Amino acid sequence: FRQSYFEDARIAKLVTKPLPRVVVLTGAGISAESGIATFRAADGLWENHSIEDIATPEGYHRDPQRVHDFYNERRRQLQSAHILPNNAHRALAKLGTVLGDNLLVVTQNIDNLHERASSVNVIHMHGELLKARCTQSQQVITWLDDLQPTDRCTCCQFPAPLRPHVVWFGEMPLQMEGIYQAIAECDIFIAVGTSGQVYPAAGFVHEAKLQCAETIEFNLEPTASKEEFIEGHYGPASQTLPAWVE
Ligand code: BJW
Incomplete structure (x- = not known):
């Protein structure tokens, strides 16, 4: 039973247990509560x-x-x-303070709210x-x-x-090599606020599952890809994500 992901990771760091490698894919839903339309x-x-x-x-x-x-x-x-970062952006930045380079945020969003919440390892694939x-x-x-x-x-x-x-339809998303490399090595793959309708991002969870990564979805409601996720947290990301992290 997991009380708090942040505590688990913090304790792992203290007792020099290897930190899990985490890839978080974010979509428009994470910025919706900041006032940016999906x-x-x-x-x-x-x-x-x-x-x-x-x-x-x-x-x-x-x-x-x-x-x-x-x-x-x-x-x-x-x-x-x-337009300001919300508690979901802040929760990921907080996770980054413990996981360091073991956390990669891959965002489909073209806004800068992850950076403004102080996340450091961010790839803007679109x-x-x-x-x-x-x-x-x-x-x-x-x-x-x-x-x-x-x-x-x-x-x-x-x-x-x-x-x-x-990046428009028919164009190649950015930094794909780095993204696939991180997914191939990750222990946990998390999708936050994305409908899973646009490829190649929609296929990342499948790739992560092939690596036996734990897969977790945060969304208002289960998405079309829900079968690919081992765990789902449904509700506004500004509440569900901090509750999971903290
Ligand atoms: C909340 C919430 C809250 C709300 N809390 N949650 C046939 C089959 C398969 C693929 C294709 C196909 N035909 C064509 C393709 C390829 C095509 C594609 O996927 N098309 C589909 C429509 C089928 N893809 C491409 O062309 C891509 N390039 C490509 O494939 O290159 C070749 C390649 C092959 C192999 C490897 C690598 C490359 C390029 C896609 C470019 C997408 N561009 C856009 C515009 C970017 C610029 C801009 O912002 O204007 O990107 S489109 C748009 O969709 C934008 C988004 O990033 C993207 C994804 O949307 P997102 O983020 O999921 O938003 P929503 O609105 O769909 O969902 C929001 C979710 O949040 C919902 O689920 C809500 O419930 C939830 N939510 N509030 C939690 N408070």
């Missing part, structure tokens, strides 16, 4: 947009202004004063909203303002358009 809820981000128009390279080439407008609005919202990328050299730069089709890079001899540094 994608697939009835009032979600896709509600008034066609995915093909907004989240594909083809949609961007057809109408870059429409795509920029969508991300500009989200970039402004993310930087507004009321990119980052506060960055832009040169469409020619692929160089990534910090970008806090609105992005427009007329904005050009300074890295190329013939300045090229800048695009949001996000």
